[in-house]
Amino acid sequence: MKQPSNDDFRHILHIVIFFLLTFGTGFLPPVGITAMGMNILGVFLGMLYGWTFIGFAWPSMICLVALGFTGYADPGKIIGSAFSNPAVLFTIFVLAFTTYCDKSGINTVMAKWCLSRRIFAGHPWLFTASVLTGTLIIGFLVDGVPAAFLIAGILYSMFRDIDMKQGDNYPAYLLAGVYMAGVLSFACKPWAGQNLMGITALADISGGAAVIDNLSLIAIAMPVSIATLLLYTLIVRFVFRPDISHLASLTPEYLDSMSAQIRVGRKQGIAAAALVIFLIVMFLPNVLPAGSAAAAFFGKFNMVVAMVVILGVLSFIRVDGEPVFDFHDCSSGINWNVIWMLAASMPVSAALSSDGAGLSRVLSDILQSFVSDGSILLFLIGFMIFINVMTQFTHNVTIVLIAVPIIWNLGQSTGINPVGFSILMLLAAGAAYATPAASTVGALSFANGEWVGMRRAFKAGISGCVAAIFCMLVLGLPLVSAIIGL
Known part of the structure; x- marks a missing residue:
């Protein structure tokens, strides 16, 4: 009888962790978000873990069905909306x-x-x-x-x-x-x-x-x-x-x-x-x-x-x-790894950003906490980095709609130009390709296992985001200052 190899044990361990994250996170006490939000967060974390360590097809299938039991929507409607996107x-x-x-x-x-x-x-x-x-x-x-x-x-x-x-x-x-x-x-x-x-x-x-x-x-x-x-x-x-x-x-x-x-x-x-x-x-x-x-x-x-x-x-x-x-x-x-990844990421991202999940409120509170009496430039840098990091896991439209009122209010209290600030924020939200859940096109890099591979996709995506933030600060700030003003 063939003895299980170390690879078999690792694969089983990854599967166990995947199911614990997907179905177990909802049993944890809600931290700032709703009980439904905790269930949705578990589906999202399980999906991201499954894509990274297991594969794309069956973890996406499980997560689409699991999302239908979080209270967000009926499972059939979720799967239908996923493939009609x-x-x-x-x-x-x-x-x-x-x-x-x-x-x-x-x-x-x-x-x-x-x-x-x-x-x-x-x-x-x-x-x-x-x-x-x-x-x-x-x-x-x-x-x-x-x-x-x-x-x-x-x-x-x-x-x-x-x-x-x-x-x-x-x-x-x-x-x-x-x-x-x-x-x-x-x-x-x-x-x-x-x-x-x-x-x-x-x-x-x-x-x-x-x-x-x-x-x-x-x-x-x-x-x-x-x-x-x-x-x-x-x-x-x-x-x-x-x-x-x-x-x-x-x-x-x-x-x-x-x-x-x-x-x-x-x-x-x-x-x-x-x-x-x-x-x-x-x-x-x-x-x-x-x-x-x-x-x-x-x-x-x-x-x-x-x-x-x-x-x-x-x-x-x-x-x-x-x-x-x-x-x-x-x-x-037709690469079905790509199809399943896209199909699963759309409804899960929408659920994570929904009002019933409560995540938008938490993000708004975190962004508000960035506003301080310190250096506006340091705040701007920290704000852009935070926006970019969050868009790797949350739909960028959600982040943008939360950030715009904060930028406008900050402009009224400090005199900073909300137009220039908003352009930099939009750039930070647009450079999202460091994780499989960051964007539709960026996800193709992670799904292309034949030519790219998960490890190199992460290395390339993270490096590209660092390059984007650097260029926004070194080139974007002077351009905004020269064209619009800050």
Whole structure:
């Protein structure tokens, strides 16, 4: 009879701890939050522990069901809402689409084109910084989610072409940086996520006296985000020090030969057209005149609708007697670890932020305690760090809506500019990618066990957050002072 190994004992121990956290936390005395909040907190802690030490699929399943017995909502409704969430639906469709792009050969074409630029010959870190900055810009113009999937798909082809393998450090940290750039692209958009909620909340509470204009937020957030990615590149180069010999050995002659191999056939052309059309449909609502018929029409094409239409059209286009897109064939690229992680994180985060959990009140009290008679600058630094840490575990919209009234009241009592302060707070809340629960795009790094891995995802995420806070203080503060004033 085979004796259990140490790995078996560790696995069993992790499972026991997972169940104790998930179902046992609620029996502890409530500490500042409600009894329901303690049960929800247990589900959240169990989910985070399970993702870190066990896996993604079955801990997510257990936690979704467990959430239904906390008093928050019916289990069936929770599971239904989890898989009807637009981010989850889009991820399912876009993973099938990126698999189609890979099978069509367009990813290989784009990878060879990007990699064969002579400017990158002998400059692997320039290539790294260019990939991350390019992801940020594409994510800003279109959306961070498809940008991250698109760039990652191209990189997979590139890694295969230069004989980089799963488990190598450089691909892991580059992909983690791509997901990071996707998250930061949202922080640069005044019309996205927590930024829109924060801008609206500040305007409401100030009666229109304190308004964050779009141009000022972009002018501050974009340089800070680019600087964060450049600093992350330096951290990877000088701290993590991955093997880059495959990139460093690319000579101009080799790059020229790679460029000569690029061939775009009919299938690649159709895939490229589909990709361009998707990006255009995502971009048009941002530039069309508000209130116009065209803006209203294209405004109906959110990410899910646009992707479903494109996949539907591709399904009836035929080349050589066969449809160019076969959903059954391309479904092999759907990573269910990613799907289950996203599906579980959405309702658990919403429950944790609900009024019935009481966590919002506790966070508000903690933030209020930061206000003191000490140095405003030290308070601002501590406040930003606290906001960033909390967004790694709590929905950033919740944090933003709690922080805005505190910032406004502080501005009234100390004379500090609530507009500039709020922009820095929004930046701190937007740089959330240090844990699997921090953000939708950032979670992809932790779910990508084949190329990134949990350990390297944590190292990359924490390093990226440190880089973000540093850049906010060193670059963001002077920019806010120069553009808006503090």
